[in-house]
Amino acid sequence: MTGTQDISNSLQEAIVALQSGIPGQARAILESLIEQGVDNAAVWGVLALASRDQGDMKNAIAAADRSLAHEPRNPRAIVVKGDAYFKAGDRQAAAAFYRDALNYIPTQAQLAPDMAADVQRARERMESLAGxxxxxxxxxxxxxxxxxxxxxxxxxxxxxxxLGTRRIYYPEPKQIHFPGLSLQEFAETAHFDWVPAVEAAFEDILSEAQALQREHTEFDAYLKSSGSRPAYDLHGLKDNQDWGAFYLWYNGEPITENQARCPKP
Structure with missing residues (x-):
């Protein structure tokens, strides 16, 4: 087998040939290395690029797969597969590989010119295919x-x-999870007969709240600390008067003095 330095030198020669627009020369160098037993992500990845540039998409996919077997998140090998499927007319497969490749590239990454060109082409094609x-x-x-x-x-x-324009909001119960319930992202107001009455009372609710503010009524903190439970407060809301509540009911019990100040039904 060729020595490590010889492998590195030959790989660099292949890259220079590829960047110079001589993919056949690059491919010959790489295939010689492979015949000598060299088997790594870089050699197979560059061979995938050379095969693609020659228009040999079957070999490009095979080489890209060998590269990805060593380095599953190699974006250039993934782009090669996208290019191959794009040329074959499989638009959904091409878009999937382009999207996958772009996900592995940091937004502000500094890329070599040839790789930047591949990434830009992948992005443009993916946007076109999505459209x-x-x-x-x-x-x-x-x-x-x-x-x-x-x-x-x-x-x-x-x-x-x-189309990727809407996400699914799954229920995320914090205290009690009751198995077997159907997935409901947002409850339909039509399912609750009391909703129209509450909506109709909005102006009354607003006027009573504004009256409390004019009277400089102090609201209790919405979240109160309790020594009977561990204090988990990631957002600084516990005992925070800036996030207050004026309770008409608390823990199932009426707060009669507060209800008296908001008499409208």
């Missing part, structure tokens, strides 16, 4: 949603999630 997919989905599903009978909110939400 194409958005138009395709809107064209094929949009009319279906527009013409469907009944509530189509869930269908629209599904489309939005496919």
């Amino acid at each position: 194409d997919f958005t138009r395709h989905l809107n064209d094929t599903v949009g009319d279906l949603i527009d013409n469907a009978k009944g509530d189509t909110a869930r269908m629209q939400q599904a489309v939005d999630m496919l």
Whole structure:
């Protein structure tokens, strides 16, 4: 097997040839190293680039896979796979590999010119492919949603999630988790018959709150410290008068003096 320094020198020669626009020469050097038993992420990665630049996408994918076996987060090898699938017309696969590669590159990373060009091309193609997919989905599903009978909110939400324009908000109970309940991101107000009455009373609630402020009423801290529990306060809210509450009920018991100051039902 070739010595470490010889391997390094040959790899550098291949990189120079590749950057000089001679991918065939780079490929010959790299394949010679591989025949001598060299097997590492760098050699396979540069071979993937050389094969891609020659238009040999089958070999480019094979070499990229060998490089990724050594270094799974090698963005250039991932970009090569995106380029290969893009040329083959598999737009979804290309977009997936481009997106994956970009996720592994820090936003402010200083990149070599040739790598920067690869990254920029990947970003532009991914944006173009995403736009194409958005138009395709809107064209094929949009009319279906527009013409469907009944509530189509869930269908629209599904489309939005496919397009990455909407996230799912899962319940995150802090005290009690009750298994088996259906996933409800946000409760529909129509499911609660008391909501209209509360909404209709908004002006009364507002006027009573403003009256309390005019009277310089002190609100209790919303979160109060208690020696019976550990004090976890990551946001500085415990005993904080800037985050207060005027309780009409507390722990299930009426606060009669406070209720008397807010008499409207």
